[in-house]
Amino acid sequence: MKKFINNVDDFLKESLNGFGKAHNNIIKVNFEPNFISRNTKTKEGKVSLISGGGSGHEPMHGGFVGHGMLDAACPGFVFSAPTPDQMQAAAEHVDSGAGVLFIVKNYSGDIMNFQMGAEMYSGKNDSIITNDDVAVEDSTFTTGRRGVAATVLVEKIVGSLAENGGSLEECKKLGEKVNKNSGTMGVAFTSCTVPAAGKPTFDIGNDEMEFGVGIHGEPGRKREKIQPSKTIVNNMLEAILDDLKPQKNEKTLLFVNGMGGTPLTELYLVYDDACEILKSKGIEITRSLVGNYCTSLEMQGASITLLKGDEEILKNWDSPVHTAAMRWGM
Amino acid sequence: MITETKEYMSVNFLISQAKNIQIVINENAAEIEALDQNIGDGDHIFNVQRGLKLVVELENDIKNLPLQKGLNMIAMKVLSGIGGSSGALFGTFFMSMAKTPDLDKDINFKKACEMVITGINAMKERGKADVGEKTMMDVLIPVSEKLNELKSGNTDMKEGLSEIIKIAEDRMLGTKDMLATKGRASFLGERAKGHIDPGARSSQLIIDTICKSLINQ
Numbered sequence: 001m002k003k004f005i006n007n008v009d010d011f012l013k014e015s016l017n018g019f020g021k022a023h024n025n026i027i028k029v030n031f032e033p034n035f036i037s038r039n040t041k042t043k044e045g046k047v048s049l050i051s052g053g054g055s056g057h058e059p060m061h062g063g064f065v066g067h068g069m070l071d072a073a074c075p076g077f078v079f080s081a082p083t084p085d086q087m088q089a090a091a092e093h094v095d096s097g098a099g100v101l102f103i104v105k106n107y108s109g110d111i112m113n114f115q116m117g118a119e120m121y122s123g124k125n126d127s128i129i130t131n132d133d134v135a136v137e138d139s140t141f142t143t144g145r146r147g148v149a150a151t152v153l154v155e156k157i158v159g160s161l162a163e164n165g166g167s168l169e170e171c172k173k174l175g176e177k178v179n180k181n182s183g184t185m186g187v188a189f190t191s192c193t194v195p196a197a198g199k200p201t202f203d204i205g206n207d208e209m210e211f212g213v214g215i216h217g218e219p220g221r222k223r224e225k226i227q228p229s230k231t232i233v234n235n236m237l238e239a240i241l242d243d244l245k246p247q248k249n250e251k252t253l254l255f256v257n258g259m260g261g262t263p264l265t266e267l268y269l270v271y272d273d274a275c276e277i278l279k280s281k282g283i284e285i286t287r288s289l290v291g292n293y294c295t296s297l298e299m300q301g302a303s304i305t306l307l308k309g310d311e312e313i314l315k316n317w318d319s320p321v322h323t324a325a326m327r328w329g330m
Numbered sequence: 331m332i333t334e335t336k337e338y339m340s341v342n343f344l345i346s347q348a349k350n351i352q353i354v355i356n357e358n359a360a361e362i363e364a365l366d367q368n369i370g371d372g373d374h375i376f377n378v379q380r381g382l383k384l385v386v387e388l389e390n391d392i393k394n395l396p397l398q399k400g401l402n403m404i405a406m407k408v409l410s411g412i413g414g415s416s417g418a419l420f421g422t423f424f425m426s427m428a429k430t431p432d433l434d435k436d437i438n439f440k441k442a443c444e445m446v447i448t449g450i451n452a453m454k455e456r457g458k459a460d461v462g463e464k465t466m467m468d469v470l471i472p473v474s475e476k477l478n479e480l481k482s483g484n485t486d487m488k489e490g491l492s493e494i495i496k497i498a499e500d501r502m503l504g505t506k507d508m509l510a511t512k513g514r515a516s517f518l519g520e521r522a523k524g525h526i527d528p529g530a531r532s533s534q535l536i537i538d539t540i541c542k543s544l545i546n547q
Contacts, residue, residue: 196376197376
């Protein structure tokens with residue numbers, strides 16, 4: 001394992017320390033229990049948004065704390081759900097009385113810990129669960145699909161509504177709509193290495209890729225030989241379109257997300273391929289996002305998310321945001 | 331008849347069991363990690379190890395406390411110190427054990443069984459998982475059912491504990507050919523088949539360790 005590490009046990013703490021110092025104009029890092037909050041008090045009447053999850057997906061979620069997005073983020077250990085006391089403390093810290101909306105990715109550990117945190121918090125609160133990954137089937141016998149990159153879009157769009165005075169109910173409703181209108185598919189070329197494990201999460205051949213990989217290096221649909229980008233992107237989009245079934249000429253946001261180890265150069269190439277393929281299918285791309293937003297440590301690979309955007313979604317996407325990882329309009 | 335002269339549940343009992351379990355889990359860590367990397371995301375063993383370390387380190391803070399307080403402190407430590415599914419589930423286990431009535435009285439075998447049954451029921455509720463879903467509950471639920479039978483029946487305790495060891499092992503091995511429907515492994519469908527569930531393996535090792543130490547007491 002080659003990583004910038006002093007001591008494995010201090011990995012998260014030291015990284016959070018650096019994050020706090022680098023972005024002290026926007027956020028503050030609280031330790032024991034760990035949470036990142038804005039460095040300003042929540043406006044009276046504004047619903048607070050709190051997300052969180054295992055670390056290793058940076059900038060998600062701490063990088064999305066700030067004006068127009070989250071009020072707080074609770075980082076767990078690498079790839080491990082945060083603990084209920086973190087959510088409780090974050091909620092007590094940020095809630096201005098208008099209530100707290102927890103944004104939770106669909107993993108057993110996250111769901112359980114957020115549920116317990118919500119039970120321990122005495123103020124008004126509700127939760128939304130993201131499950132945009134189309135790689136794995138949803139059925140009555142499963143805990144369902146994984147929550148992945150569309151969580152970024154949910155946090156941005158609901159964050160805007162909350163900033164503009166949306167109620168807890170309205171925020172939840174919009175978040176659920178964004179989640180439902182999104183589909184994501186990921187591909188990995190290499191594994192990630194969890195610092196505590198010290199070795200790659202999975203073995204993969206030099207000429208192989210994992211199609212439908214999860215953001216923790218979990219296996220996806222199949223292992224196959226690597227192909228030209230156009231073929232890979234086409235297969236990814238097909239999986240998404242099968243699920244989302246957009247109308248012809250429906251407006252969409254196209255989000256190409258890096259898994260952490262793939263350069264932007266390649267991500268833009270993927271974006272180009274995706275544009276061409278979507279255009280040929282008569283799907284209109286009206287908004288874009290390209291970059292490393294929902295990562296899997298140093299994994300090489302990318303995910304594509306397509307969001308069907310109605311007027312409400314696009315308006316809230318465009319509104320000003322100022323966080324460590326996303327900034328426009330202010 | 332169940333003999334009532336031994337210690338079945340106390341703060342010191344819990345700490346000494348945690349120490350025993352720590353040794354066994356550490357010995358089997360590589361195997362559990364490998365199981366998790368096959369079908370999960372590889373964090374289970376670290377979470378279990380971290381949790382055991384935290385509980386063992388609590389010894390000086392809790393050794394003189396009454397059982398209920400000790401259990402609550404263990405619960406909060408596990409809940410806030412582990413994370414992942416294991417933290418929530420084991421935290422829930424200790425928290426609900428602490429809610430069993432009459433913990434200030436002497437704890438006999440029957441009462442200890444009741445506490446464990448209460449704890450496992452709460453885990454089942456929290457994880458919304460039942461048997462047959464390729465999780466640790468595949469081991470824990472049948473164990474809880476057997477404890478329920480033991481506490482109300484006339485089986486010899488040692489014999490009963492030996493049966494529990496067997497049940498835990500059979501059920502752990504039984505997860506191998508299951509399709510996962512809960513937890514990270516559930517995302518894999520058919521690909522999860524052929525691998526023992528890591529949570530089932532760690533739970534089986536925990537039960538095995540406790541039962542053996544009770545039998546040899």
